[in-house]
Amino acid sequence: MAGKQWVAGFRSGVISPFEEIRLAEPRGFAGQTVRQALRLAGGGERLRVRLTNRYGRAPLAVGAAGVAVRKAGDAIVPETRHGLRFDGEGRVTIPAGGEVVSDPVALPVEAGTELALSLFLPGETELATYSHHPIELSHVADGDRVGDAELPEAEEVPSRFYVTGVDVLAPEGTAIAVAFGDSWFEGVGTTLGANRRSVDALNERLPRGWVVNEGIAGNRLLTEEVGEAGLARLTRDALTVPGATHVLVHLGINDLGLPGTVGLPPASAQDLVAGFTELAGRVRGAGLRVLVGTVGPFGGAIYPGVSTPEGLAARREVNAWLRGPGTEVFDAVFDSARAVESAEDPDLIRPEFDSGDGMHLNDAGARAMAGAVDLATLRL
Structure with missing residues (x-):
């Protein structure tokens, strides 16, 4: 039409x-x-x-x-x-x-x-x-x-x-962002059936356009384990989504935490930086804007093997890169980690935002994560 x-x-x-x-x-x-x-x-x-x-x-x-x-x-x-x-x-x-x-x-x-x-x-x-x-x-x-x-x-x-x-038949020029990532997008930790995920909270803030949710709990940037790796599913689940103009990324926690559950070392900061750089290049190469969230805190995770000194050190190194050189690689960085981490110990989620497992956000935490996205940089 x-x-x-x-x-x-x-x-x-x-x-x-x-x-x-x-x-x-x-x-x-x-x-x-x-x-x-x-x-x-x-x-x-x-x-x-x-x-x-x-x-x-x-x-x-x-x-x-x-x-x-x-x-x-x-x-x-x-x-x-x-x-x-x-x-x-x-x-x-x-x-x-x-x-x-x-x-x-x-x-x-x-x-x-x-x-x-x-x-x-x-x-x-x-x-x-x-x-x-x-x-x-x-x-x-x-x-x-x-x-x-x-x-x-x-x-x-x-x-x-x-x-x-x-898919919906909408006016030409409708701007669509894809939230591409892990459980912090899919909504683990928020109230079942209440639509209080971070993506839902972000949609409430938007004056135009909207964000669709391609979060997969447990998903990794680099490794196929729970779902195809982020780099492997990027084209199908983000770049070719009808109407997509923007991609919002939140990945990395599971690359750093899940390997420890089976006795393996976490991904290195260098490998994650290389993966984020490749992802950003592919999104920009497809003519879309790409925004990335910093890697959230998981130091209080109750799951055996998830929180390790090596993984937490890599998180700090990756986030330092995202807040520094990474700002040139991506169109914008939204500091979801800083929005929800404890002032006393940045490796921990603030108690009022913790779903109870030390690794996921409750309803208030999801809203705080959504609030970290500067709508001026999103430019939907």
């Missing part, structure tokens, strides 16, 4: 269910409907849904799919219900490793609209490609319940399955 363009209104970073390190248990389905909440960062006059079998080893049969405005929990607003079609068909089979985009749906939506996506999976699936810590519940019910207004007695599951995003 003249004067309109398809842009990302919602995104959800996904991982393989077959990884050795699991921060949430994967699962499959058999003759069941999965209904999941998708909160839009921005809206438009039409939408289309992106389904994925990215890490599947066998084709995935979707017997029916539908989208509606979510009322609460597993309930939808019935008059907003629309069946999804794929090349005109109500069923679709997604090949192993593949993805599909639905036909456009004439359902006007706006920022903050909560959609309910319902998928009927008629056969027995393998373990599902999933978002393991979306800080939102999905509902699973037996049979084809796609058209039902409610799913009484449905099982509640704190993961999201087979969906990577919703």
Whole structure:
């Protein structure tokens, strides 16, 4: 349509269910409907849904799919219900490793609209490609319940399955930023189902445009472990997101902390600096602005092996580079670490911002992290 363009209104970073390190248990389905909440960062006059079998080893049969405005929990607003079609068909089979985009749906939506996506999976699936810590519940019910207004007695599951995003038809020139990173974007530590992630708080501050969330808890910049490494997934999950004009980055904590859980040394500061430099060059080379957050404190992490003197020393060295020479590599640096770290011990999260595990932010901490982004440097 003249004067309109398809842009990302919602995104959800996904991982393989077959990884050795699991921060949430994967699962499959058999003759069941999965209904999941998708909160839009921005809206438009039409939408289309992106389904994925990215890490599947066998084709995935979707017997029916539908989208509606979510009322609460597993309930939808019935008059907003629309069946999804794929090349005109109500069923679709997604090949192993593949993805599909639905036909456009004439359902006007706006920022903050909560959609309910319902998928009927008629056969027995393998373990599902999933978002393991979306800080939102999905509902699973037996049979084809796609058209039902409610799913009484449905099982509640704190993961999201087979969906990577919703695109919306918005005015040309709509600016889209991609929050590309780890659990500090995905929202671990914030209130389940309350939409109080740092990305949500940042969207509340924006006078125009919006930010979609491609955070993956446990994700690393350099190493494939929990999700593909940041450098490996950058093109797919950030640079080619429809309408993307900016990329916000928060990575590094897991490169420094997670190796210690299996007795390995943390990434070196030199390797992280090289990785950040490569990432910035690739984003700028694609014609997008790139902003990076400093590496957050994790000295109080309760998880064995995460907090080590070597890892914390590397964090301080990387942050010194980001605050100094890194300001020339990136378009801007937002000091998320300084916004939430303790004045007495900068390796620790301030008590009022700590979710309780010494490594993640609560609702107030997520808001403080969002407040570290200077909107003048974001320039959406």
